[in-house]
Amino acid sequence: MTPTPDLAEATARDLLAEKFPRWTIWRSDTERWWATRHAPLSRAEEQQPGIDRTIDADTPADLCRQLTEQAALTDKCSGSTT
Numbered sequence: 001m002t003p004t005p006d007l008a009e010a011t012a013r014d015l016l017a018e019k020f021p022r023w024t025i026w027r028s029d030t031e032r033w034w035a036t037r038h039a040p041l042s043r044a045e046e047q048q049p050g051i052d053r054t055i056d057a058d059t060p061a062d063l064c065r066q067l068t069e070q071a072a073l074t075d076k077c078s079g080s081t082t
Contacts, residue, residue, distance in 0.1 A: 012060035020067045032056050033063040048077040 057063040
């Protein structure tokens with residue numbers, strides 16, 4: 001049985017939300033995938049090039065890559081190694 005688009009969309013959204021709990025994930029009516037941070041950026045994060053409050057992508061996989069990049073930039077800014 002092939003998953004319906006709504007089920008596939010919900011599954012992708014749920015997986016991304018589980019992997020990136022500090023972000024709200026959704027798919028717009030224009031079929032783009034979006035993520036926005038739950039918390040405001042710190043002053044240090046605001047000054048770090050490449051750190052964004054909201055990002056978008058064509059596919060869940062592309063959004064996952066961007067979220068992974070955002071996590072690395074945020075960790076670098078905060079000095080975290082996790």
